[in-house]
Amino acid sequence: MSYTGPDFDPPPPSNSRRRPLTVAVAALVPGALLGWAVYAAVGGSGDDGGNGEAAARSSASAPASSAEPSPSGASASGSEGPDDGTPSASATASSSAPASAPAGSGALKGKVVVIDPGHNPGNFRHTAEINRQVDIGTNRKECDTTGTATNDGYAEAKFTLDLAHRMRALLEEQGAKVKLTQDADRPFGPCVDERARIGNEAKADAVVSLHADGAGAGQRGFHVILPGAVRAGEADTRAIVEPSRELGERIAGNFVRVTGNAPSNYVGDGTGLVTRKDLGGLNLSTVPKVFVECGNMRDSKDAALLTSGAWRQKAARGISEGIVSFLRG
Numbered sequence: 001m002s003y004t005g006p007d008f009d010p011p012p013p014s015n016s017r018r019r020p021l022t023v024a025v026a027a028l029v030p031g032a033l034l035g036w037a038v039y040a041a042v043g044g045s046g047d048d049g050g051n052g053e054a055a056a057r058s059s060a061s062a063p064a065s066s067a068e069p070s071p072s073g074a075s076a077s078g079s080e081g082p083d084d085g086t087p088s089a090s091a092t093a094s095s096s097a098p099a100s101a102p103a104g105s106g107a108l109k110g111k112v113v114v115i116d117p118g119h120n121p122g123n124f125r126h127t128a129e130i131n132r133q134v135d136i137g138t139n140r141k142e143c144d145t146t147g148t149a150t151n152d153g154y155a156e157a158k159f160t161l162d163l164a165h166r167m168r169a170l171l172e173e174q175g176a177k178v179k180l181t182q183d184a185d186r187p188f189g190p191c192v193d194e195r196a197r198i199g200n201e202a203k204a205d206a207v208v209s210l211h212a213d214g215a216g217a218g219q220r221g222f223h224v225i226l227p228g229a230v231r232a233g234e235a236d237t238r239a240i241v242e243p244s245r246e247l248g249e250r251i252a253g254n255f256v257r258v259t260g261n262a263p264s265n266y267v268g269d270g271t272g273l274v275t276r277k278d279l280g281g282l283n284l285s286t287v288p289k290v291f292v293e294c295g296n297m298r299d300s301k302d303a304a305l306l307t308s309g310a311w312r313q314k315a316a317r318g319i320s321e322g323i324v325s326f327l328r329g
Ligand code: ZN
Pocket: 001, 002, 118, 119, 147, 148, 156, 210, 211, 212
C-alpha cells in the first residue's frame, strides 16, 4: 500500500493526460516500444489500461476486457483467481520464454535477484513491532506497515507473496538465483531497513519490491518507483540511481507489453515511472532496486485484475522479463 503507510507518503498528485503519456512512455522506455504497439493495438484509450479518468472524459467505449480475457470472470468466481497460490506448472511453462531469452537458456546464470514481497500477512497482528521506528538515513520511519486490501478483503500482503512466487519460478527457469526477503515464514516484517539490507548482503544484481496501491476509486494502473539521489546518514543512493532507472524502465516497458495495461493515470504523467526519496527500502539500497505498484486495490477494475491468478501470471512475466532484459544488458 502506498498512500497511507509510513513508507509510502503520497507523491504529489500529477495531471494525467493520455496524449503526452503515449509519447513519454515511448521516449523513456526504449524496451517498451513493442509493448506500446501491443498496448495501442489492443485498445489504447484506457480500456484495460487503467486510465479511468481518460475513459470517463473521452471515449469510454472500449471494453475493459479487450486485453484481459477474463477479469470479470475471475473476480466473479471469487477473489482468489483460478490459480492462486503457487503458480501452476502449465502457467509457468507456457510463459517461460521471454523474447530476449529462450526458456531454460540459463541466460541469468550467475545473477542474483532479490524479490521483496511488500508487507507481511502477519503484520496486522504485530502493530507494536511494525510501528517501531527505524533509521532510513534521511529520517526515521515505521518498521513496516500492514499494506492495503481490495474492498472485498484480498490483502496486498497476500498479493505480493503470490506474485513473488510466480516471479521466482520464471526467473529460476532463466538460471537466476532468487531470494525472497520474506515468505510468510516469519510473524511480521522484516522492517524496511532490513529489507534493503537483504538485497545488499546478497549482492543482488537487481531487487524488486512488490506492492499494490491503496488509492482512490478511478485511479488506475501500475507504476514503478525509482530511487532519487539521496546522501544522508546510512543512505547513499548516488551509485544506484542510474542502474535503478534502467531497471525500472525495462520493467515498465515489459509490464505494458505483457499485461496490455497502461501505466498509472494518477502518478508519473503516464510514464509509469515515479522517483522518490522517502522510501527506506530504496534509500538504504546499495544495489539496483525499484518498487512496483502493480495497480490500485481500491479501484474495482484494477481489483478485478489483481485478484485474477491469470492476470498475476502476466504481471509476473512482465516484471520478470523486465529484469531479464536489464540483466542481459
Ligand atoms: Zn505496499
